[in-house]
Amino acid sequence: MQGQRIGYVRVSSFDQNPDRQLEQIDVGKVFADKASGKDTQRPELERLLAFVREGDTVVVHSMDRLARNLDDLRRIVQGLTQRGVRMEFVKEGLTFTGEDSPMANLMLSVMGAFAEFERALIRERQREGIVLAKQRGAYRGRKKSLNSEQIAELKRRVAAGDQKTSVARDFGISRETLYQYLRED
Structure with missing residues (x-):
């Protein structure tokens, strides 16, 4: 059964452009969240999960745009593929159908673990940069909301x-x- 191609994008801040994630990719509908990956409230992802039907294909730019961590990634991908929905990850060049081989499942775990590791490294470098900037007196945090x-x-x-x-x-x-x-x- 051939369904529709549906895109999901997530940007971490309101000044990021969500369109960049699915440029030149043919999808009929796009669900876009503007939230941090660690944020459990992703209403557009919930809408997508309720919207998709057997035979549909969900296209995501990258694994780290879909899930907060490896367990979350596995849960979402398995939940969709068990319903007959294909998952495509553009950056990683991977597609999951639910009839995947042990090698495909290994790739999902390995690539998801790398994405989680990369996010942890970014957070660590950010924390280190803030500490160094504070020592130099160059970092004062966010501007106060109130005078x-x-x-x-x-x-x-x-x-x-x-x-x-x-x-x-x-x-x-x-x-x-x-x-x-x-x-x-």
Whole structure:
């Protein structure tokens, strides 16, 4: 049974271009998430998983765009192929059909492990770079969301008994950010 070709893309930040991942690849529909790979909330992936039918092919630029880790990758690929959905990974040049040989399963595990290892190395280099930049005084972290007057007002409202959730909402910040401001001197 010949189904449709469906693309899935994930970009880690809102300034990345999701179109680049499936350039020159023929797909009828694309599901695109703008979320970190470690984020468990990927609504477009959930929509894709509910949308695909037997005979369809899901095309993903790279394994690391689909899954957070090797276990997640295996679970998604096996879940789709057991339903008769083909999986294509463009960068790796791999296709999985569910009727795969032991060699194909080994390739999925090896390539997935390499993708997971590569992400870990990137995170480690990023942490090391931040430590070095802090030592040089060149890294100060992200710009604060609120200025000093707003922070004082936020603290005053919380001290007056306003609900923290509503204060955070009024200032357009998360509750965690509110708590960080409250911990500051």
